[in-house]
Each structure stands twice: as structure tokens, then as C-alpha cells.
Amino acid sequence: MGPSTMSPNCRHTVQIKTTLTEHVPFGRYGVLGSTVQQITILRQAHEGPKLAKLRVQLGRMTTFKVLISFISIAGPLGVGWFFLDSPLSDLLLPKPKLGFDQIIEMASSALSGSHNNFYADYVIQYNYANTEPTKASEELELLLRKLWEVGLQAEVRPGEDSNLLVFVRASRKKSLRRAIYQSRIRDWLHGVRNSEPEDESSAEPQTESERLRIINHMITLPHNVGGAGITPKHGHWKNVLAVFPLHDEEKNREYLADWSKKTFLSEEDLDQIRGKFGESVGFYFAFLQSYFKFLLFPAVFGFSCWLLLGSFSIIYTVVNCLWGVIFIEYWKRQEEDLSCRWQTKGVSVVRSKRREFKPEREVYDQVTGETRGVFPATTRLQRQLLQVPFALVALVALGAIIATCFAIEIFISEVYTGPLKSYLVFIPTILLSALIPTMSGVLVSIATKLNDYENYETQTAYDTALTQKIFVINFITSYFPILLTAFVYIPFASLIVPHLDVFHLTVRPFVSKEKATTAHENFTINPDRLRKQVIYFTVTAQVVGFAMETIVPFLKQRFAREYKEYKKKKYGRVNSGLVSETQKETQHSYDDHEDEVQFLTRVRKEADLDDYNVTDDLREMCIQFGYLALFSPVWPLVPVSFLVNNWVELRSDFFKIIVECKRPTPIRVDTIGPWLDTLGFLSWVGSITSAALVYMFNTSTNGPNGEPSAIKGWALLLTIFFAEHLYLIVRYVVQATIAKFEPHNVRREKTEQYMIRKRYLEATLGARSSDEEEEVTAKDESMELSDLTRKSLEDDTRAWSKHNTVAEERFWMRQKGWRESAQVAASIIESQAKPDMKKQQ
Known part of the structure; x- marks a missing residue:
């Protein structure tokens, strides 16, 4: 090689x-x-x-x-x-x-970018479609000047659809080193780094993601902290559509070919992901890898229980809940280990303020000596209380839509006996497909405005709060249909179904009133409906989600590019005879240079790609974990389905990043953020729902209409109560047990911290000891025994009387140095020795 x-x-x-x-x-x-x-x-x-x-x-x-x-x-x-x-x-x-x-x-x-990208670090996409040419030229001139002032070189090339592509690279290495050094100094001051950074002249990026992150800060941070202040779609830069790094296609192909042959990603593979795309993406793939490995046990155990014990097994339910607790606690330790390994532990305290943050007043920080804006926590708490009515509104709005469509589906599929039944059963699906995304979009918009109103100081805090609000919507849309089936339809269908004739209105447009017949007297509850619904959400919906997430966007991009090329060719043929010679020369002046054609064509394609948001993938995995924690006792093969799905997901997500999305800007994190708390919440809810499902459906006896028999309300509540408290006890024991096993990188970091302090202490004590030795050598305060005379004692007595000394001071002045102390000790020993010992001497 x-x-x-x-x-x-x-x-x-x-x-x-x-x-x-x-x-x-x-x-x-x-x-x-x-x-x-x-x-x-x-x-x-x-x-x-x-x-x-x-x-x-x-x-x-x-x-x-x-x-x-x-x-x-x-x-x-x-x-x-x-x-x-x-x-x-x-x-x-x-x-x-x-x-x-x-x-x-x-x-x-x-020190510079990849040669495959002409050493360009970032591309700034500037749109001038709705701006006057003079103003657009002035804005672009200001943008280029701002970049030059922070040490970044820029080249401008034409884009598509009234866009300009500004290629940026860190040409002045001194400016890049200064920015890296300042970033590491901030890390050191906030405790992210153990040792003081090397001097500015030798500060260089350790990974490609660090270099891209620093250069992104040079572009986007405000001028007072060393940046150019170019913020896409915000403030003065509303015509700047995006600032994004370029993919390294050659390396991406190598990684994809290598990882597609592996079952598990190694630590080196995760390091490569982190070094290429940043810690946020690295943490996601590390989480997905850990989750995939942990699914091996419940997949094998669930398959065995499915063969031997069937559904609603108490043994499987207990083991599944215990597995969920162990996995969450294990991942907490993995997070800590990775954050130490990637040197990001505690990095959340280094976050810069959001530009949208509006401080209520400014205060003097006694720690840093700086004036900073603050927003009272009590005021924010009052605003956060609005989350409670928001959650209730989301529950009522989405719950009403889901429950209504659910009732329509029950009526058509199990009560209605008229014509066109095989076609009418699709009405609920059509209604859900149309109404749920619309209502979810409205609720997300409300959540975003509510989040803006809460006025968070950092982007991390803002994203965390918004994620929690949106998860309320995801929880309702993902789990509410199964909860309706398990806790409403099967126990109470015989009471509810007779009142569903109101839904005749849904079939009235398709069949006549005479033919729209129903059969209440022959209705029986379908106990297998719950299992089929769980299979749909854990198998069919996962496949559909994969197709919508990976395959459909890829095909849409291909068709969109081909259609755009077709329109260009068609427009060129139509207008080829109408363009004057002057216009042809003008058009030709914007043609790409021969050695840049392939590169610029690729960049223009990347500029049209969607942004990658790692939060969407983490949300997907957490919702999947919720199905496993809440409903897998219904069908023990759920972990088997997820194991296969996640093996594909691990590779398809990387394919999505490198092919279907812009390259993400590296972001440093030390955790997966609020999703860790979400996992704990879902595990806790799973202990309740699993216990309730096992109690209700573990017995094989059903009532005359198919509903489960012998369900006692007090027994169900008692089961939930004991299961939830047992879960809390087990979680505490698991936490205490796993806490005893310290990850290697955490131990290494503690060793480094200890060694730094030890070396500092040794250097300090060494300097002091050498000074003291010199002082002792120069002057020994201990007098020789022969120097102790009557005159010296009288002189000491006169000195005491002059200085008005107190008893405490005179206590330490009675013996002159260690020699006199030794003489006094010897005389005491000799005077108090026993007579027989004196004779022996």
C-alpha cells in the first residue's frame, strides 16, 4: 500500500x-x-x-x-x-x-480543506432574486469585507435560480490558529480541558470537524467575539440562505463501502464519524450502535418467549422492563465515557448566547468581571407554565382526531355491512393522513412561538425546550391509537359500539340510506386487533418510515434534477434564435471554467439539498424505544423487528447524510440532550402500561362479546401501583450498581487531572523547599548549647519585658531553637527516670 x-x-x-x-x-x-x-x-x-x-x-x-x-x-x-x-x-x-x-x-x-473540494471550507449561498441589483451588490461587498477582516478568503461563483455561491477558506493560517487558541482557552477556563492550551503559534485543529467548527464560528459569531457576524436568514443577512461545508465524496464512499460490510461499528469508526461530522452526529451513531447491540438480548429472549410462552407473558414483561432500565443507565455511562474521550465533557457551559435572547437587565458578574444580560428565572418559569395548557390543547385536538377516525374505522370494518365496505375502510386512513399532519404543523408552530416567548439564553436550552414540547405531539400521535385499542376498545367496545350509528354520515355520500345497513346484534370484539395494531406500528410503519425517510427523498432529488435539466434544455432550444450576440457573450462570461465544471456542478447540487437535523433521527429512535417499552408484551417479536430495522438504519442514516442532505456543521455536545430524559420517561410509562396489559390480557378467558373477563378496577390500579414502585426500586439498584463501574476514559481523565495538580504541587513545594533550605543554611536560629549563659537569659528576660509580651507568646520564646528543645527534653527524661534505670546507666 x-x-x-x-x-x-x-x-x-x-x-x-x-x-x-x-x-x-x-x-x-x-x-x-x-x-x-x-x-x-x-x-x-x-x-x-x-x-x-x-x-x-x-x-x-x-x-x-x-x-x-x-x-x-x-x-x-x-x-x-x-x-x-x-x-x-x-x-x-x-x-x-x-x-x-x-x-x-x-x-x-x-491546516486547509480537502483538495477534492478545491480546499474550500464553507459555501455561503446568497440569493438576490427579490433584491435590487445595487443593494445586492452592496450587501455582497459588505459580506466579502467582513470575511476578509476575520482572515477568510472568498471566491464568488454563480449558482442556480438567482443564487451566488461564495466559497470560503481560511487562507491566513495565523487567524485560524488564533481562533483555535481562543476556543481552547475558553474551554480551559470553563473546565472542558484539563491542561492549559499550547501557545497560539502551535495551535492547530486536531480533527477536521474542529477546523470546520472554528471556521463556522469565524463566519457566524458576532464581531465582538472575533466573528464576521454573518447569520443566515437573520438580521441584516436575510438574503443569505445557508452557510454549509462541502461533502468529501471520496472519503464518504470509502466509509460507506467499509461500514456496509460490518455488523458493528468499531470505536475507530465512531471516531471517524465524529472527526468528519462533529460530536453531535458522533453521539447519535454511538447511541444507535449501543442500542443495536443491546437489542440482541431481548430479540433472542423475545423470540424464545414467543415460541414457548406466547403473548402477555409475565416473565417477558419483567425482563423487558429490567432490560430497559439497564440500557438507559448503561448509556449514561457511555455518554460520560465518550464526552471524556472526545474532550467535550461540560461543553454546554461554553455555549454562546442566542441573538434572539432579550435580557431584562444587565448585571455585573463578580466571577468573570464582565457585564452580562440576564432574564429572571421566575419570569421564565411563569411563562413555562403555559406548557400545561399547551399539552392539554394538543391532547384534546390530536386525541379528538385520532379517536374520531378510530371510531369511524371500527364502525365501517366491524359494524357496517352495506355495499362498498372494502373501499370505505380507507376513509379513516385518508382522514388521518390529511388531518394529523395539518394539526401537528399548527401545534408545532404554536410550540415554536411559545418557545420564543420563554426567551432562552442559549441555543442548547432553546432546542431542549422545543424538543420537549414537540415530543408531546409525537407521543400522542405515536402511542394514542394503541392505547385506545388496549384500554378503551377491547374492555368497553360492547358499550360504545351501539352509539356509533352517528357515523352513518361518513358513508352517506357513497351509498344510499336504504343500503347503509348495520348489525349491532352480531358484533363481537376482535381481541386480535391489538396484536395486529402493534405489528403494524413496529413492522409495517418502520418499513414505510424508512422508505419515506431515505428512498422517497432520493428519488425526488433525482427527478427534480432531471426535470430542471429538461427545462434548461427546452428553454435553450426555444430561445436560441432570439438571443442577440451581446447577450450570448454575457451568458458565456458566466460559464464555468473548464477545470471547475465538475466541482461547481456538485456544489450546486449540494446547495439544493435539505439540511440534516440529528434531532429528527434521535426522535425516531426514542419513539421506537417507546413501542418496545410500552407494548412489546403484546407481541414479543417487537425487538426482533427493531434489531433488523436498526441494522439497516445504521447504514441508511449515514447514506442520508452524505447523499440526501447538506453536510452538517459540526456541533460539540456531551450528551444526546433531552432525549436521555425522554428514554427514562418512556421506560417509566412502560412499567405501568406493561403491567396493565399483562393483568388485563394474560388470562385466556374472554366474555361473551370477546371482551376480557374478570377485570377488577381496584386490582388493575393495585397492579399498576406495585409495578411502578417496583420499577423505581429496581432503577435505583441498577443505578447504584452501574455507578461502581467507572468507564476507562473517565478514569483516564481523572488521572490526568490528578497528575496536573500533582505536578503543580511538586513544582510549588520544590521551589519552596529549595528556598527554605537556602534560608536554613544561611542562618541557623538554633544556638549552640555552649552559647546558653546567664547573660543570654537575662537579655531574653529584658526583651520580654520591653515588648509587653503575653503568656501565649512567651510560651514559644522560652527555648531557642531545636538544640535547646533537645536539651530540655533530655533533662526532663533524666530527672524523671526510675532509680534502678539510673543505676544501670
């Missing part, structure tokens, strides 16, 4: 665990085209770090972690060329020659 191609001015780092037993000259490693910056040898934790400039010299066998950093200065350079013996790109180093036990980490941190 040959050396990989890299752009000039790239910094590369290789971290290797090695055992060295002899003097190894550094010259053995140096190669052409590279300038070695430093070799950092990290000894075992208790020994601290050492820095070697030219050679590694060890006198005894010790295991080290070696971090080698070097900069390429001679054009394209393979990482493997840095080592003469074997290319590092193969991840193989001959042990006999170099003594490397294993490669811990290998990373290259480029």
Missing part, C-alpha cells in the same frame, strides 16, 4: 504505545519532506511527561506513550514516509526494529 496523498502544510500526529530498552537515535525516524516539531514521551501516570528534542534515550525497560508531531513541507506526503521501516498507513510497525507494541492513535490535522 503506497503512501496516502496529503496537502502541503499539514500537521500529523501519531500516538504509539512502545517499550524501548536502548538508546534510539531520533535520526532513524526522520525522512525527507518533513520537519519534526517535537516528540512527547508520556511516561507511566505517576512519572509525569518528558520532552525529547533529538533522540529518545532510556536506560531501563519502561512502557511509554509516544506522541510524535511533524509538519509536511514538501508537498504531498504519505504518513508512512515519516517512518523508514514501514508505512504507518498500513498500521504495521516492525517490532524487532522499533519496539512499538501498538499504535494507539494516528491522526492528521490539516
